[in-house]
Amino acid sequence: MKALGLVGGTFDRFHKGHRKLLNAGLSECKNLEIWMTSDSLAKGKDHRIESWDKRMKLIIESLGTDVQDRISFHILEDSYGPATFRQDAEAIVCTQETTTNCEKINSLRLQNSLQPLDIIIADHELDWTGEPISSSKIRRGLIDRDGKSWLHEEIGLFDLSLNRDVELSLKTPFGILIEGEEEDPKLAMREALDRISDSKGPVIAVGDVTVKTLQDLGRPADIALIDGMTKRQKWAEASEIDYGLFDIVLNCSNPAGRLTPDLYRCCIEAISRFGYGDEPDKSQSTLIVIDGEEDLAPLIIHPLAPIGSVILYGQPGKGVVIRFTDLDAKSRCRNLLESMDGDWSGKK
Known part of the structure; x- marks a missing residue:
């Protein structure tokens, strides 16, 4: 010794x-x-x-x-x-x-x-x-501290469906709520942008109002997900979202209350095209246009995204939520995904 x-x-x-x-x-x-x-x-x-x-x-x-x-x-x-x-x-x-x-x-x-x-x-x-x-x-967001994948090997093979337990877990805002008026979302979004100004990861916006508000403030999202609706109703201003601000536009189908392989593939491509922080000069922005609903997309995005990414989404009637991608966010999303209903083989 x-x-x-x-x-x-x-x-x-x-x-x-x-x-x-x-x-x-x-x-x-x-x-x-x-x-x-x-x-x-x-x-x-x-x-x-x-x-x-x-x-x-x-x-x-x-x-x-x-x-x-x-x-x-x-x-x-x-x-x-x-x-x-x-x-x-x-x-x-x-x-x-x-x-x-x-x-x-x-x-x-x-x-x-x-x-x-x-x-x-x-x-x-x-x-x-x-x-x-x-x-x-x-x-880079690829593995956890034990070397395990953040996503179960079967995710992306079949639809995942929301169930009561997962729905209850999602009731509480998953991140920092910036309160603001629903009639003028720019107020809360300006504060949100101030809070994330030091972030070097991609800014990922989920929801038409969030994407449009960032556009109006001159800071388009690096990755954006829209479905043409707000509060599950068609949103007239969705047509004002400028697809030309993005390098890539992807389309997929994802019904309400579900996470489909189609959405999963689009999220993987969007993260991959932006990169993992290694070559920022080669980063490409992506708009994902969803036929259905994008509400559950953060559950897939966090496990895929590099550490330091920021996900922004609206909380109806309350403001905008900021959630940084860190090990805790990845772990929570992994657990929620594996608790969803799906055609799991030998898992449940």
Whole structure:
């Protein structure tokens, strides 16, 4: 058992692979120093990376109290941290991909007349596709922290139908309600836009009034879903929505109280065309025109969307609701979708 080991990384959205890495270090080291990338370096890599304090808190919560007296946290400002000069360290923990960096560290240590560190290599944890779990895939919205898909493998194969339990769960606004007058939705929408001004993810608008209001304010949605109605009645102003503001227009059928494979495919295409935050210059906007009803669409969109996306929808007589796509939103939607009625095989 080594007295002290070092491990470095960003450790964003602490996941199953991170846990395996730290456990590998703790299995061979009495104490482990966790050097986490500073906020300034992390934000330069991806604006969606959580703050240093949040990352540390999640690690502590995930590892539990048994090892808290054996770990300590430190800010990493470069590629090597203290590993090249620490005399009291005996080991360094990494994955196969980062062994080269550890070997460079040992070369520098030898130049400084220090003993090389023992390199402890942890195996990857694989996600549902057979690829290594990574924080970047979590931020892109593709997997959860255990490497599982956000959508049941059978979703998209058959219609899902609303039932009483799910309907009751949806009664409470799913997000932040910005109150405003129904006669002038621009008032609430202006406040909503102020609240989401720092968001780098797509702005996704669900409902004709919401889409039209964003258009009138000069900030068209990146992804918009309309059905030509409001309060389940034909809406005259729906004809004023400018399809030309969008790069892509998709059409699908989705009856009231249902989520169809047709809508699912359109949502996948819309998210894919906008992208996952990797190449913003290539993002394309999409309008989805629905024959039927779009009310339940957020249940599909949240699990598909990248972290940091914003969904806006109207709450009749109350205002506009803001809901950011985060791990909690994805988890809740996954649970609701799997509670809906459908032709599930072996699930219910």
